[in-house]
Amino acid sequence: MSRRHMFLGVIAAGSLLMGAAGAAAQSPAASMVAGPMASPFGAACSAVPADGAGSFAGMAAVPVATAASANPLLSTLVTAVTAAGLGDTLNTTQDITVFAPTNDAFTALDPATLAAALADPKGLLTTVLTYHVVAGRIAPEALVGPHTTLQGGDLTVAQEADGSYTINGTSHIICGNVQTANATVYIIDGVLLPPMAPASPGAMASPAASTAP
Amino acid sequence: MQPAQALTTSPVATPRSHLLMGAVAGVIAAVVALAVGELVAAIIGRAASPIVVVGGTFIDATPEWLKSFAIDTFGEHDKDALLLGIGGTLLVAAAILGMVATRWRVVGVVGVAGLGAVGAVAALTRPIAMPIDVLPSVLGAAAGIAALMLILPRPAATVTGVRPAGDGSATRRRFLVTSASFVAVAALATGLSRVLTPAPSAGSLLAVPVPDEPAGPLPAGVDLGIPGQTPFVTPNASFYRVDTALVIPTVDVATWNLRIHGMVDQELNLTMGQLLSRPTIERVITLCCVSNPVGGKYIGNATWVGVPLRDLLEEAGVQAGADQIVSRSVDGMTIGTPTSVAMDGRDAMIAVAMNGEPLPPVHGYPARLLVPGLFGYVSATKWLTEMELTTFDAYDAYWVQRGWVQEAPIVTMSRIDTPKPLSQVAAGRVMVAGVAWAQHRGITAVEVRADGGAWQQAQLASVPSEDTWRQWSLAWDATPGNHRLEVRATDGTGAIQTEARAEPFPSGATGWYSTVFTVVGA
Numbered sequence: 001m002s003r004r005h006m007f008l009g010v011i012a013a014g015s016l017l018m019g020a021a022g023a024a025a026q027s028p029a030a031s032m033v034a035g036p037m038a039s040p041f042g043a044a045c046s047a048v049p050a051d052g053a054g055s056f057a058g059m060a061a062v063p064v065a066t067a068a069s070a071n072p073l074l075s076t077l078v079t080a081v082t083a084a085g086l087g088d089t090l091n092t093t094q095d096i097t098v099f100a101p102t103n104d105a106f107t108a109l110d111p112a113t114l115a116a117a118l119a120d121p122k123g124l125l126t127t128v129l130t131y132h133v134v135a136g137r138i139a140p141e142a143l144v145g146p147h148t149t150l151q152g153g154d155l156t157v158a159q160e161a162d163g164s165y166t167i168n169g170t171s172h173i174i175c176g177n178v179q180t181a182n183a184t185v186y187i188i189d190g191v192l193l194p195p196m197a198p199a200s201p202g203a204m205a206s207p208a209a210s211t212a213p
Numbered sequence: 214m215q216p217a218q219a220l221t222t223s224p225v226a227t228p229r230s231h232l233l234m235g236a237v238a239g240v241i242a243a244v245v246a247l248a249v250g251e252l253v254a255a256i257i258g259r260a261a262s263p264i265v266v267v268g269g270t271f272i273d274a275t276p277e278w279l280k281s282f283a284i285d286t287f288g289e290h291d292k293d294a295l296l297l298g299i300g301g302t303l304l305v306a307a308a309i310l311g312m313v314a315t316r317w318r319v320v321g322v323v324g325v326a327g328l329g330a331v332g333a334v335a336a337l338t339r340p341i342a343m344p345i346d347v348l349p350s351v352l353g354a355a356a357g358i359a360a361l362m363l364i365l366p367r368p369a370a371t372v373t374g375v376r377p378a379g380d381g382s383a384t385r386r387r388f389l390v391t392s393a394s395f396v397a398v399a400a401l402a403t404g405l406s407r408v409l410t411p412a413p414s415a416g417s418l419l420a421v422p423v424p425d426e427p428a429g430p431l432p433a434g435v436d437l438g439i440p441g442q443t444p445f446v447t448p449n450a451s452f453y454r455v456d457t458a459l460v461i462p463t464v465d466v467a468t469w470n471l472r473i474h475g476m477v478d479q480e481l482n483l484t485m486g487q488l489l490s491r492p493t494i495e496r497v498i499t500l501c502c503v504s505n506p507v508g509g510k511y512i513g514n515a516t517w518v519g520v521p522l523r524d525l526l527e528e529a530g531v532q533a534g535a536d537q538i539v540s541r542s543v544d545g546m547t548i549g550t551p552t553s554v555a556m557d558g559r560d561a562m563i564a565v566a567m568n569g570e571p572l573p574p575v576h577g578y579p580a581r582l583l584v585p586g587l588f589g590y591v592s593a594t595k596w597l598t599e600m601e602l603t604t605f606d607a608y609d610a611y612w613v614q615r616g617w618v619q620e621a622p623i624v625t626m627s628r629i630d631t632p633k634p635l636s637q638v639a640a641g642r643v644m645v646a647g648v649a650w651a652q653h654r655g656i657t658a659v660e661v662r663a664d665g666g667a668w669q670q671a672q673l674a675s676v677p678s679e680d681t682w683r684q685w686s687l688a689w690d691a692t693p694g695n696h697r698l699e700v701r702a703t704d705g706t707g708a709i710q711t712e713a714r715a716e717p718f719p720s721g722a723t724g725w726y727s728t729v730f731t732v733v734g735a
Contacts, residue, residue, distance in 0.1 A: 028455045028504045028590050028612060063506065066716075085697045089634040089729040092508040096635075122664065126695050126729065130635065150635045 041140065044102075044174035044187060047073060056178060063091035064098055064183035073187065076106040083118060084125045090133070096183045097138040097147075099155070099167060101191045102174070109191045127151055131194035137184040140177050153194040168192060230381075231315045231366050234388050238364035239311020241395050242325060243303050246357030248402035250332070250349040255409035260460065260544060261339070261346035263332035263353055268295050268459040269544075270335040295459065303328065307357075314365055321361050329354020340545030360395045364388060410463065419466045419485065419579050421566040424495035424518050431497070432675040437684050439646040441631030445674070445684060446497070447513035449568050454575050455502045455511055455589065457611070462543045462596045466579045471563065475539075475601035478530030485579060488563065491520050496560045496585075499652050499682045501623055503588040503612075504717045508628055508726045512650065514681050516569070517583055519562035522555050526602075531556070535602035539610055540582050542596040549610035550584055550592050551620055552602065559585050559653055560680065563597065585680035586653025588621040588721060617719045624721040625651040625710040627659055627685075627702040634728045640693050643732070645671075646686040651704035655679030658703035661687045663696055671700075679705055691732040699727040 040048075040056060049055045053062075053070035060067075065087040068074040077100055081087055090098070106114060117125040131151035138147065143165060146154045158166050165173040171190030178185040247263060254262040272295070306328070314321025332350030336342060366384045435445040466485050473481040495518045502511035526538075531552060538550045555561045561584040565572060572578040577595025584592035590612045605619055613619050627649035632638045649656045655676070660668040674684035689698075701710045714724040 028502055028617075066506065084729070085727055086729055088508045088727045089697075091506065092726075092728070093634040122695055122697065133635065 040175055040178045042173055042175035042187070044073070045178075048175065048178075059185075060179045060181065062181055064096070064180040064185060065090040067180040067185070068100060073102050074100055076103045077101055080106075080118070080125060080129060084121045084129055086126065086129055091182065093133075094182055095135070095137050096150075097134040097136065098183050098185045099132045099134075099171075099192060100185050100187050101132070101171075102187060102189060105171070105188065105190045113193070127194060128191070131155070131192055139184070143173075143176075143186075149194070151194050155192055230385075232312045234364075234366050234384075235312040235315035236308040237311065237392060238361055238388075239307040239309065239314070239321070240304055241364060241392055241399070242311065242321075242357040242361035243307035243328075245360040245395050245399045245402075246325065246329070246353040247300075247303070248353075248399040248406070249356040250353030252402040252406040252409075253349040253352045255406035257345055257348060259343065259346055259349075260341075260462065261336045261349050263329075263335075263350045264296065264299055265460050266335040266339055266346070266350070267332055268299055269339055271295065271299075272457055272459055311361060311365070314361060318362065318365070321365070322358055325354055325357045325361060329357070340547070341543075356398075360398075364391045364395060419565065419571045421569060421571060422489050422493050422518055425492045426494040428495040428497055428516060428677065431677055434675040435677070435684070437646060437672075437674050437686050439631065439644050439686055441633065442646040442684060442686070443628075443630050443648050445514060445681075446568065447515055449515070449570060449573050449576070452513040452515060452567075452576065453502065453511045455504060456575075456595055457546055458542075458544055458595070461574045463574070464543055464579055464596060469579055469598065471580065471598060471600070473525060473529045473600045473602075475603050476532040476535035477526075477602050478532065479528075481525065481529045483525075485565075488520055488580070489565065491524060493518055493520055494560060494562060496562070496680065497677045498560065498583055498585045498680050499650055500583065500589055500593055501650065501652070503590050503617065503621055503721050505626075505722060506717060507626070507714070507722050507724045508728075509722070512682070515567050517562065517564040518566035519564035519580075519583065522561040522563060522582070522584070523558070525563070526552070526556060529602075531602055534604060537603050537605045537608065539601045539603055539608055540594040540597055541599040541601070542577075542594055543598045544596060546594065546596075547608075547610040548582070548591060548594040549605070549608065549613060549619065550582070550587065551605075554587065554620075555584060560678075561585065561592075586623055588623060590617060591619075591621045621720055623650065623652045623654075624723055625649075625654070625656075625702055625704045625708065626722075626726075627656075627700045627710060628726050629661075629698055629700050629728050632698075632728065632730045635730060637731045637733050638691060640691050640732050640734050643689050643691040644686055645689050645698060646684065647700060648682045648684055649700075649702035650682035651702065652680050652682075655705035656683040656685075656702050657705055657707070659683075659685040659700065660703075661689070661698055661700050663689065663698050665697075665699075668701075693732050693734040695729060695731050697727055697729045699725045701725045 048071070052058055054072065058067070058070060065078070065081055068081070069078045081090065090096075117128050131149045131153055133150045134147045135150060143157045144159050146156045148154050155168055158169070160166060165176065167173070167188060167190075171188045171192060173186045174189050176186040178187065250263040254260065254265075306324075310321055310324040314324070329350050332353070333347040336346035336350055337344075339346065366388055431445070469485055471481070471483045471488055495516060497514065497516050499512065499514040505511040536552050538552055538555055540548050540550065561582075563580050564583045565580050567573065567576055572581060577597065580597045582592060582594040582597050591610075609619070628647045629645060630647040632643065632645065645661055649659045656673065659671040659673060661671055662668045669687060669689075671685040671687040676683050701712070703709050710725065711723050712725050715722055
């Protein structure tokens with residue numbers, strides 16, 4: 001590339017940056033959004049729409065359940081969240097991290113497990129879904145290690161030699177560090193199942209735990 | 214030096230030291246251009262500095278195709294990131310320009326001129342543009358070009374490869390002297406523009422008027438005092454802010470005026486003194502943004518002092534058919550309000566004080582419009598300076614141009630503040646509490662149900678009028694396990710808040726708020 005071309009390229013990129021930084025307000029409150037300054041990562045990020053409500057910008061402007069409902073990759077998760085009546089709850093809990101399984105992740109789940117969960121929205125389904133939520137926004141640098149979920153059980157994130165991340169040794173982050181108004185989202189390729197005994201007292205009660213301390 | 218010459222006669226690469234000097238020259242030139250731009254803007258007294266006009270243009274344009282790129286790059290898109298993005302981009306571009314200009318000076322000249330042209334075009338397309346607004350960008354760019362040309366090391370040595378002994382240190386000395394000079398110029402220009410710009414905390418200039426018609430003390434029991442519940446009055450510091458202003462307008466109250474014109478019998482042009490010589494009222498009014506989602510927090514309640522809007526409109530004499538009031542802020546924002554609503558006797562006002570203080574700059578100092586019962590984007594113009602009587606057919610205000618509805622009364626809504634979502638509470642008697650609102654219709658009932666069971670009537674707190682939100686509470690017997698509570702309100706017309714879910718766009722969110730949490734055994 002000649003320097004002249006490089007120069008033109010940089011000016012073009014610079015104009016993009018200037019414009020991009022100004023992607024502020026398509027609604028009266030969109031300019032209120034703030035979040036950590038970092039980019040999403042992962043192979044599946046390219047599947048996120050370039051614009052509209054399901055794009056990274058669209059998702060950053062709204063709370064997490066609303067953001068997920070605009071993303072076609074996450075429609076089964078949204079169905080499950082709706083069935084459990086957790087939409088407003090996830091939208092109005094401040095500063096959380098959500099591990100969001102894709103539609104394919106739900107398809108890969110044992111159908112009997114999924115059916116059992118959907119048949120018990122307030123119990124098992126809520127337990128499984130809240131096992132995907134951790135208090136606080138976890139930055140990529142802080143991912144590796146155990147995290148106590150709002151269900152009460154721990155999940156463990158490990159980094160592989162190739163730099164990718166696995167959760168509980170089975171699921172992979174396929175697009176991570178997606179910002180929404182109240183949550184940082186890691187899109188994953190497997191549904192996480194909590195240990196059925198409560199890991200700590202006072203956790204989101206699972207059916208088995210409802211009579212425990 | 215001619216670029217063609219440089220291209221054909223330079224087998225020798227530009228020395229690294231020259232590239233570095235070029236980059237520094239470019240950055241200094243950009244800083245000089247911005248500083249001179251700020252100074253010129255301050256001298257002509259216009260909010261037209263290059264960064265402000267370019268930033269404002271981007272906020273208004275918001276090209277969809279750039280949005281994902283913004284988040285890719287910044288992970289956020291608030292106003293600070295915008296300023297940072299523009300400034301940073303400019304500096305990077307300038308550094309590259311400077312490096313390229315060490316070989317091809319014309320590129321430097323054209324590049325800086327081009328950036329100036331971007332600023333000038335942005336200035337001319339702002340809603341409050343005047344021809345003079347191009348001056349900051351044009352003169353800033355001229356200063357930047359001068360700085361770049363004078364600081365850049367002479368390219369002769371680069372072209373020929375001949376570098377006589379001592380030339381290097383002479384070049385460096387000249388570079389350092391000119392660089393330092395222009396940094397001083399930039400600092401001087403910045404300092405001068407600060408002196409010439411009115412301080413943003415101009416609040417002390419306007420005293421809070423003693424209202425002719427005070428609101429009186431709040432009735433006992435507006436605050437139920439339940440831990441975790443939203444307080445009845447929202448402190449100014451935590452009052453929500455939603456507007457399009459990239460830079461908070463600084464308004465000198467001594468030169469501020471309010472013009473009421475258009476379809477009126479007699480145009481009014483009022484100074485602040487003249488405005489406040491009219492009777493003033495004090496009212497507690499809850500303000501809410503149409504963007505507020507179900508369970509959201511873009512709502513606040515304050516005590517305001519101002520001049521009744523109806524008095525001013527009657528004084529001006531609204532002509533038949535003028536069904537819309539288009540109000541404008543000093544930075545060109547437009548908001549359209551139905552004339553009939555403004556005139557129907559409710560406490561619509563030009564407010565100048567908020568919770569006993571002059572309006573804070575972010576809330577519209579020195580004056581803003583308030584119309585109880587309407588969403589902010591059709592009623593709550595900040596930094597108000599103009600009201601034009603016109604028709605809805607003739608003009609679409611800012612958000613209406615972007616697809617939001619023309620007339621937007623507040624939607625009846627309720628929220629559970631405590632227990633918090635996904636929290637744990639101890640089994641037994643739990644106080645469930647929150648707020649509900651339907652400004653200007655008022656709230657007459659709030660009901661809560663657990664896990665889809667029977668609705669239970671909540672206790673309502675007292676309120677000073679139907680123009681505020683209303684606290685509520687319910688003592689609920691909690692048993693261990695996961696529970697989901699829902700809430701709904703009834704407004705003063707007897708209508709129950711709708712269960713149907715709607716997103717904020719285009720007329721306000723609807724639906725019953727719910728929250729899920731865990732009750733743990735005692």
